[in-house]
Amino acid sequence: MSLKQNLHILKEKYKGTKMAPAFNAIHTFLYLPNEVTHGGTHIKAADDLKRTMNIVIMALVPCLLFGMFNAGYQHYAAIDGSLRANVLANFFTFDNLWIGIIKVLPLVIVSYGVGLLVEFIFAVIKGHEVEEGYLVTGMLVPLIVPIDTPLWMLAVAVVFGVVIGKEVFGGTGMNILNPALTIRAFLFFAYPTWMSGDKVWVYDAVNKTGTADAISGETMLGYYAKAGQEMTIKGANGAADIVTTYGDRANELYSNWDKFAGFIPGSVGETSTLLILVGAAILIFTKIGSWRIIVSTFLGAAAMGIIFNQIVAADIITESSKFYGLMNTVWYEHLMIGGLAFGAVFMATDPVTGSQTNKGKWMYGFLIGFISIMIRVFNPAYPEGVFLAILLMNVFAPTIDHYVVQGNIKKRLKRAKVKTA
Amino acid sequence: MSKDIRIKKGLDIKLVGGAEETTKGIPLSAIYAIKPEDFHGITPKLVAKEGVKVKAGDTLFYSKSDERILFPSPVSGKVVEVTRGARRKVLAVKIAADVKQEYKKFETKDAAKMSVEEVKNYLFAAGCWPFIKQRPYDVVANPNQAPKSIFVSAYASAPLAADLDYTLAGKEAELQIAITAVSKLTDGKIHVSVAANSNSPLANLNGVELHKVSGPHPSGNVGTQIAKIDPINKGEVIWVITPQDLVIIGELLLTGKFNATRTIALTGSKFSKPQYVTAIVGASITDVTASNLENDNTRIISGNVLSGKEVKADDFLGYYDNQITAIPEGDDYELFGWTKPVFNKISASRALTFSWLTPNKKYDLNTNTNGEHRAFVVTGSYENVFPLDIYPMQLLKAFMIKDLDEMEALGGYEVAPEDFALTEFICVSKQPHQKIIREGLDLMREELG
Numbered sequence: 013m014s015l016k017q018n019l020h021i022l023k024e025k026y027k028g029t030k031m032a033p034a035f036n037a038i039h040t041f042l043y044l045p046n047e048v049t050h051g052g053t054h055i056k057a058a059d060d061l062k063r064t065m066n067i068v069i070m071a072l073v074p075c076l077l078f079g080m081f082n083a084g085y086q087h088y089a090a091i092d093g094s095l096r097a098n099v100l101a102n103f104f105t106f107d108n109l110w111i112g113i114i115k116v117l118p119l120v121i122v123s124y125g126v127g128l129l130v131e132f133i134f135a136v137i138k139g140h141e142v143e144e145g146y147l148v149t150g151m152l153v154p155l156i157v158p159i160d161t162p163l164w165m166l167a168v169a170v171v172f173g174v175v176i177g178k179e180v181f182g183g184t185g186m187n188i189l190n191p192a193l194t195i196r197a198f199l200f201f202a203y204p205t206w207m208s209g210d211k212v213w214v215y216d217a218v219n220k221t222g223t224a225d226a227i228s229g230e231t232m233l234g235y236y237a238k239a240g241q242e243m244t245i246k247g248a249n250g251a252a253d254i255v256t257t258y259g260d261r262a263n264e265l266y267s268n269w270d271k272f273a274g275f276i277p278g279s280v281g282e283t284s285t286l287l288i289l290v291g292a293a294i295l296i297f298t299k300i301g302s303w304r305i306i307v308s309t310f311l312g313a314a315a316m317g318i319i320f321n322q323i324v325a326a327d328i329i330t331e332s333s334k335f336y337g338l339m340n341t342v343w344y345e346h347l348m349i350g351g352l353a354f355g356a357v358f359m360a361t362d363p364v365t366g367s368q369t370n371k372g373k374w375m376y377g378f379l380i381g382f383i384s385i386m387i388r389v390f391n392p393a394y395p396e397g398v399f400l401a402i403l404l405m406n407v408f409a410p411t412i413d414h415y416v417v418q419g420n421i422k423k424r425l426k427r428a429k430v431k432t433a
Numbered sequence: 434m435s436k437d438i439r440i441k442k443g444l445d446i447k448l449v450g451g452a453e454e455t456t457k458g459i460p461l462s463a464i465y466a467i468k469p470e471d472f473h474g475i476t477p478k479l480v481a482k483e484g485v486k487v488k489a490g491d492t493l494f495y496s497k498s499d500e501r502i503l504f505p506s507p508v509s510g511k512v513v514e515v516t517r518g519a520r521r522k523v524l525a526v527k528i529a530a531d532v533k534q535e536y537k538k539f540e541t542k543d544a545a546k547m548s549v550e551e552v553k554n555y556l557f558a559a560g561c562w563p564f565i566k567q568r569p570y571d572v573v574a575n576p577n578q579a580p581k582s583i584f585v586s587a588y589a590s591a592p593l594a595a596d597l598d599y600t601l602a603g604k605e606a607e608l609q610i611a612i613t614a615v616s617k618l619t620d621g622k623i624h625v626s627v628a629a630n631s632n633s634p635l636a637n638l639n640g641v642e643l644h645k646v647s648g649p650h651p652s653g654n655v656g657t658q659i660a661k662i663d664p665i666n667k668g669e670v671i672w673v674i675t676p677q678d679l680v681i682i683g684e685l686l687l688t689g690k691f692n693a694t695r696t697i698a699l700t701g702s703k704f705s706k707p708q709y710v711t712a713i714v715g716a717s718i719t720d721v722t723a724s725n726l727e728n729d730n731t732r733i734i735s736g737n738v739l740s741g742k743e744v745k746a747d748d749f750l751g752y753y754d755n756q757i758t759a760i761p762e763g764d765d766y767e768l769f770g771w772t773k774p775v776f777n778k779i780s781a782s783r784a785l786t787f788s789w790l791t792p793n794k795k796y797d798l799n800t801n802t803n804g805e806h807r808a809f810v811v812t813g814s815y816e817n818v819f820p821l822d823i824y825p826m827q828l829l830k831a832f833m834i835k836d837l838d839e840m841e842a843l844g845g846y847e848v849a850p851e852d853f854a855l856t857e858f859i860c861v862s863k864q865p866h867q868k869i870i871r872e873g874l875d876l877m878r879e880e881l882g
Contacts, residue, residue, distance in 0.1 A: 016766050016768070019766075020766070041771075042768065042769070043766035043767060043768055043769075043770065044766060044767040044768075044769075044770025044771050044803065044804070045766065046763075046764045046765050046766050046801070047801065047805065048732075048762055048763050048764050048799075048800040048801060048802065049800045049801075049802055050743070051743075051865060051867075051868055052854075052857050052865045052866065052867045052868055053738065053739045053740070053854055053857045053858045053867070054732055054734055054739070054741065054743070054758075054760065055446070055448075055592075055738050055739075055760070055779075055798040055799070055800065055858065056801070056802050056803050056804075056860075056863065057778070057779055057780050057858055057859045057860075058778035058779065058780040058786045058788075058803050059780050059781070059784055059786065059803070059804070059859070059861050060771060060802075060803055060804020060805065060807075060861060060863065061804065061807045061810055061811075061861055061862060062771035062772070062804060063771050063772065063784050063786075063804070063861075064784060064810070064811060064861055066771070066772050066784075066785075067785065141805060141806075141807075143807060143808070182808075183808065184807070184808060184810060185807065185808025185809055185810045185862070186808060297783055298783045298784045298785075299781070299782040299783055299784070299814070300782065300784055300811075302812075302813055363810055363811050363812040363813070366812070368812040368813070368826060368827075369812075369824060369827075370813060370816060373813070413827075417824055417827055417843070420822070420823070420824055420844075421842045421843065423822070424666070424842065424844060425842075427664065427666060428666035428667055428668075
């Protein structure tokens with residue numbers, strides 16, 4: 013008997029039992045179910061939620077692969093700065109990938125393992141099918157955490173994020189906050205000393221702190237936040253120490269091309285704006301992701317960036333201000349560094365937690381971009397505003413939709429009044 | 434303002450098995466059946482008991498809420514069986530047809546000289562009132578409420594729909610007299626819509642406002658046309674009649690005979706020769722589809738694939754239907770069907786689905802749901818196939834939670850289940866949109882009148 017028939021017999025056997033959802037979850041991964049239509053349309057379009065989620069995961073794969081190489085590259089480049097001289101030759105190497113395999117893959121495995129376990133438990137307890145939402149969340153999470161995040165921390169955060177962020181609201185489709193960002197926020201607020209600062213972004217930087225081999229794990233945002241401050245670089249091989257500023261140092265280390273292509277330290281999968289845009293192209297072309305949200309998020313961020321640049325240009329803020337560094341960052345650089353692009357393309361577009369009306373999506377996205385840069389500038393101690401901005405707008409998305417829909421209702425009432433008048 | 438209607442949002446579902454333009458006469462069926470459930474919202478009071486002889490046009494049952502609304506027998510013969518379901522609900526009244534058909538004699542009329550009351554009483558008496566349906570709620574029209582206008586859509590844009598230009602050809606006289614009669618029932622206009630570039634027999638009627646319709650399905654749905662031309666506000670009513678039913682009314686006025694004969698399209702990939710047949714309302718499916726149907730794991734649908742009703746071969750043709758569709762059942766598993774590239778199914782996205790590459794290809798779709806039922810997740814996709822100025826997902830959610838204020842405010846009066854057929858077709862979460870709308874409309878009708 014074929015596998016198909018065997019599984020069919022098993023499915024009939026499990027039907028109605030507690031374990032049915034768990035079995036079906038695995039079964040439906042192998043086979044599109046044999047369900048037929050009843051009562052409504054007799055035919056259905058080809059897309060289901062699994063297919064939709066699958067496209068998002070595929071759009072994330074380039075970022076994941078790049079992140080694995082980048083994990084190794086940043087590690088070795090921090091030890092030996094001369095590697096940065098020829099990025100392309102020193103980037104796609106097996107040594108780099110190996111660091112990615114031993115550091116990034118465990119993050120992916122823990123994220124999926126723990127998250128899906130929670131999903132299965134809830135499905136069995138509540139007797140509903142295992143929903144696909146976590147397939148994307150599970151991939152997003154390892155891409156938005158720093159490379160040196162301990163696995164136990166990630167596991168705790170995933171349990172929290174899935175249970176409190178999603179299941180308590182009723183599962184996929186019912187949640188108010190983006191689960192992946194809930195996990196990220198939990199990590200940030202529960203372990204703030206670990207999750208911020210200038211070490212955790214590059215593999216081994218934490219371990220080597222205070223030793224003779226100490227390496228820097230500073231992100232672009234970290235550099236820019238302290239742009240005006242002096243820093244001292246230990247001279248190599250007994251040479252004199254070099255005194256420079258953080259801003260100059262950043263520009264010396266990373267060109268705009270590095271920032272755009274992603275050869276910079278940062279969370280695992282969010283450094284390469286280029287590949288994120290490739291993902292965005294996939295999402296928009298397949299009609300899975302909302303281009304309205306993506307475009308408006310970038311517009312909002314650019315607008316805020318330009319406003320800050322103008323403030324600096326008008327000498328309202330001077331170099332002595334602690335906001336000066338990031339305020340003076342050219343607006344288009346804001347779009348390339350930090351998590352903005354990743355958030356705009358993969359986080360803000362979550363249809364469940366985002367605005368649901370087309371008009372609302374414009375406003376929702378614009379405010380995400382706008383507020384992201386605002387938080388970034390005014391919170392230089394931890395200059396990553398994107399996830400906070402998205403979570404904030406998640407909360408306000410229903411309000412935005414409410415007013416958009418009210419517009420439609422008012423139009424209808426007005427039409428009725430014109431008639432009766 | 435232009436009277437023509439151009440729709441951009443929508444989706445043409447192109448299937449194999451379009452009816453070829455030949456019409457076959459078929460012999461009388463042995464048994465005909467009228468099913469009260471075809472008349473949504475009507476509670477039947479039986480008149481014809483088992484064993485009674487009836488003529489075509491004799492009353493079988495009437496509406497409990499309005500005794501003037503009669504439901505006639507489509508054929509002459511003997512009432513052989515009244516099948517009942519739970520709580521003795523009447524499921525079908527079956528009539529064994531006479532070999533020689535006899536018609537109840539009605540008066541012939543000059544429609545132009547009839548008064549409003551005369552038209553009404555005439556339609557009541559001959560059992561033609563059920564042909565008039567109303568919006569809101571998509572039920573048989575309430576005769577006590579005057580409609581602000583009447584809509585007739587002579588453009589069928591649903592998948593594989595019968596070509597009304599073909600099936601109604603030569604019926605100009607019947608259509609004209611019926612329109613003249615029906616136009617007395619409203620102070621407003623009679624809106625007739627035909628496909629752009631068609632030679633519809635309805636294109637040259639007098640006393641109507643003609644609209645040329647173009648664009649993808651649901652441009653032919655009367656709900657879409659109402660929304661574009663004369664949207665329904667709270668407290669207003671619009672009546673809707675199909676052109677094929679106008680022909681029956683017209684023939685009655687001209688000849689005095691209630692002759693519920695229709696040209697039916699047999700469509701879908703499971704017909705060996707998709708074509709047209711003439712059949713009387715309530716005919717048995719087996720007889721109508723005789724020797725043409727490949728009835729092997731086949732879904733037979735009285736109506737179209739989007740809004741029709743599932744029937745078995747021993748069932749009967751629906752009262753309003755002019756189409757029978759037969760497509761393969763999809764009760765089989767498909768290895769990695771959720772992830773592999775799809776070339777043989779239609780999709781509104783491009784998620785490794787490639788129907789966007791071949792917009793003119795005809796597909797042989799089966800009844801597989803292509804995935805499991807889920808909560809609403811994806812947003813913004815319904816809007817692309819939904820031409821009404823309504824937020825479809827928000828309305829569906831209001832209907833699901835039965836929030837009457839929201840249902841009313843968001844446009845509940847303007848919709849019928851069939852308006853949500855396309856959104857249901859493309860729904861990634863496989864939600865039963867039409868059922869949600871039907872139940873919501875029933876609730877609104879009960880609570881808000």
